[in-house]
Amino acid sequence: MRLIDGNAIAKEVLAEIKAEVAALAPVVPHVAFVRVGEDPASVSYVAKKQATAAEVGMRASLRVFPADVPKAELMAHLDALNADPAVHGILVQAPLPPHLPETEVFNRVAPAKDVDGFGTESIGRLVQEMPGAFAACTPRGVVELLRRSGVRTAGKHAVVVGRSLIVGKPAAALLLAKGCDCTVTVAHSRTADLPSVTRQADILVAAIGKPRFITADMVKPGAVVIDVGINRVPDASKKSGFRIVGDVDFDAVAPACEAITPVPGGVGPMTVAMLMRNTLDACKRALGRG
Numbered sequence: 001m002r003l004i005d006g007n008a009i010a011k012e013v014l015a016e017i018k019a020e021v022a023a024l025a026p027v028v029p030h031v032a033f034v035r036v037g038e039d040p041a042s043v044s045y046v047a048k049k050q051a052t053a054a055e056v057g058m059r060a061s062l063r064v065f066p067a068d069v070p071k072a073e074l075m076a077h078l079d080a081l082n083a084d085p086a087v088h089g090i091l092v093q094a095p096l097p098p099h100l101p102e103t104e105v106f107n108r109v110a111p112a113k114d115v116d117g118f119g120t121e122s123i124g125r126l127v128q129e130m131p132g133a134f135a136a137c138t139p140r141g142v143v144e145l146l147r148r149s150g151v152r153t154a155g156k157h158a159v160v161v162g163r164s165l166i167v168g169k170p171a172a173a174l175l176l177a178k179g180c181d182c183t184v185t186v187a188h189s190r191t192a193d194l195p196s197v198t199r200q201a202d203i204l205v206a207a208i209g210k211p212r213f214i215t216a217d218m219v220k221p222g223a224v225v226i227d228v229g230i231n232r233v234p235d236a237s238k239k240s241g242f243r244i245v246g247d248v249d250f251d252a253v254a255p256a257c258e259a260i261t262p263v264p265g266g267v268g269p270m271t272v273a274m275l276m277r278n279t280l281d282a283c284k285r286a287l288g289r290g
């Protein structure tokens, strides 16, 4: 079993980005974050993204709205960010409160600034395999982890468990696209006999959002397992009262794998690194250097 070290690979990616950012001076790539409400996981993710932007020499701004912000107010803020030439990327942290329909909000972000890759145009470009499409950060991180850790993907059967807009759907599109060339199956909560499907995977991408959902009997020996899950489970021994576990029952699954990502320290840091990559690309394109 080989552990795929997301922290080390993300560090490598961020060093490359930092050098490219420095070369753009005096222009500073700027990513604008929008957070609605105080969901503790969202607070922590956005803070991490802001800190990483600073590390690579980018500008990060943050606007926080109360959970009951009227839709029109949020949309007006997005319009202002869209119109601001000093802003290169815009990210509205999900999940949003129920009165704010996520797809409608994501679609309000100008396609040229859609560094999250959740808008209609970004998704369309991704599926069309247009060069320069903004791919969603977590799926892009998954593919980059596979590539940089030397996992061969062409002709392999990739099974993605989860069909979210944020991970499952774009991950399937990326794994299917030329360059990855996987045979792709997307499974989800209504899939019949899920273990028989996941056991076919050469590459298993777990993006379900349920702690330790993928058990040893669901994984083929020799598979490569990418665990996208970030779940908080109660842990009285921690100061915070919780600890983070993935969607994969790591201790049981890992021994039979060819390679596996840990949680934390697997996909998570790559998501953040890919956001920086998308923001840098958006900035370069705005400058006509993309």
Ligand code: GUN
Residues within 6 Å of the ligand: 091, 092, 093, 094, 095, 116, 137, 138, 166, 271
């Ligand atoms: N919530 C969980 N992951 C993501 C992400 O990649 N982008 C945004 N905007 N929200 C998220």
